[in-house]
Amino acid sequence: MSVNFRDKSLQEYLEQLSRREPVPGGxxxxxxxxxxxxxxxxxxxxxxxxxxxxxxxxxxKLAKILAQSELLRLRLLELTSLDSxxxxxxxxxxxxxxxxxKQAAKEAKAVPVEICKLCYKALQLTPYLADKGNPxxxxxxxxxxxxxxxxxxxxxxxxxxxx
Numbered sequence: 001m002s003v004n005f006r007d008k009s010l011q012e013y014l015e016q017l018s019r020r021e022p023v024p025g026g027x028x029x030x031x032x033x034x035x036x037x038x039x040x041x042x043x044x045x046x047x048x049x050x051x052x053x054x055x056x057x058x059x060x061k062l063a064k065i066l067a068q069s070e071l072l073r074l075r076l077l078e079l080t081s082l083d084s085x086x087x088x089x090x091x092x093x094x095x096x097x098x099x100x101x102k103q104a105a106k107e108a109k110a111v112p113v114e115i116c117k118l119c120y121k122a123l124q125l126t127p128y129l130a131d132k133g134n135p136x137x138x139x140x141x142x143x144x145x146x147x148x149x150x151x152x153x154x155x156x157x158x159x160x161x162x163x
Contacts, residue, residue, distance in 0.1 A: 023084035
């Protein structure tokens, strides 16, 4: 079973998600949702860079936001696979001793904790875009916010389950 979702199309990911297979699951989906949200942040930033109304300071800040959002997006995409890998370790540890089970659970908890942290970092990029970004794309910033909150809350559920 493939757990490298980075190279799969959205259609392939959704097909695998819908099957009776242990992965991907909730944590992977939370990471994927957050990655899409951050993709929107990057898109809005790209459309905001180079506008006539921008000062050099605005351009510099937008470039920084774009660099940060791209790093976040790529890491979240990576976490779609890492969450599934961690869950498969939990499933494999069920037949092992308690120490191995606890270690696998600890590793599985670390992924959604990171998803939560990255969602929070991404959320911090949006106020500037709402203020200085392309005004025609404010709805995309709002959608990114909604998706980030959904991903954050979903990852929190997975932290609780894996604790």
